[in-house]
Amino acid sequence: MGYQVFEQSIQIRASATVVEKCFTDRDLMHRWLNPALRCDPIGPWSTDLGSQTRFVIQIPLLEPSLKSTVAEREAGLVVWEFSGFFRGRDRWECQPQPQGTLLLNRFEFEIPNPLVRFGFNAFAAKWTQADMQAQLRRLKRVAEAENQRFQD
Numbered sequence: 001m002g003y004q005v006f007e008q009s010i011q012i013r014a015s016a017t018v019v020e021k022c023f024t025d026r027d028l029m030h031r032w033l034n035p036a037l038r039c040d041p042i043g044p045w046s047t048d049l050g051s052q053t054r055f056v057i058q059i060p061l062l063e064p065s066l067k068s069t070v071a072e073r074e075a076g077l078v079v080w081e082f083s084g085f086f087r088g089r090d091r092w093e094c095q096p097q098p099q100g101t102l103l104l105n106r107f108e109f110e111i112p113n114p115l116v117r118f119g120f121n122a123f124a125a126k127w128t129q130a131d132m133q134a135q136l137r138r139l140k141r142v143a144e145a146e147n148q149r150f151q152d
Contacts (some may be wrong), residue, residue: 003088006107006129010136014147016076016094019101022143023092024078032138034131042067049073055082086111101143105136 012019022028024047029039036059042052049070056065064085072079076094088109095102111117120128 003108003110006132008133008136009102009104010140011100011102012140012143013100014143016096016101018147019094019103019143020076022139028142031142032135034135047078085116
């Protein structure tokens with residue numbers, strides 16, 4: 001079985017603090033997250049260590065979901081560990097750079113059910129990678145707009 005890893009990064013012209021806020025503030029998060037996804041807190045919204053959320057894929061009649069728990073948390077870093085039809089970790093890390101921030105996203109996961117794994121690899125893996133890259137581009141736009149707002 002083994003884990004699959006999708007990893008990408010993007011250079012953002014904004015401070016690490018602003019970039020981090022884009023993946024820790026729920027309202028900002030929904031501005032760049034794929035519209036087919038919804039992130040619901042389990043309890044009050046938080047990205048503190050141990051806090052939980054449910055990521056729901058909004059497919060009519062199905063709405064599969066992944067329960068996630070913040071497994072690692074430091075300034076500029078959040079690692080969500082999740083379980084459901086996928087198991088794994090989603091790491092978001094800000095690395096300050098002279099011209100802004102390098103945002104790294106590492107999604108490592110396994111799909112325990114062989115039928116679901118086959119379907120994902122055959123039909124959704126390439127789409128998922130492309131969608132993750134599109135999300136990073138949208139996050140970049142949100143972060144750069146937020147950064148500009150703070151500078152004005």
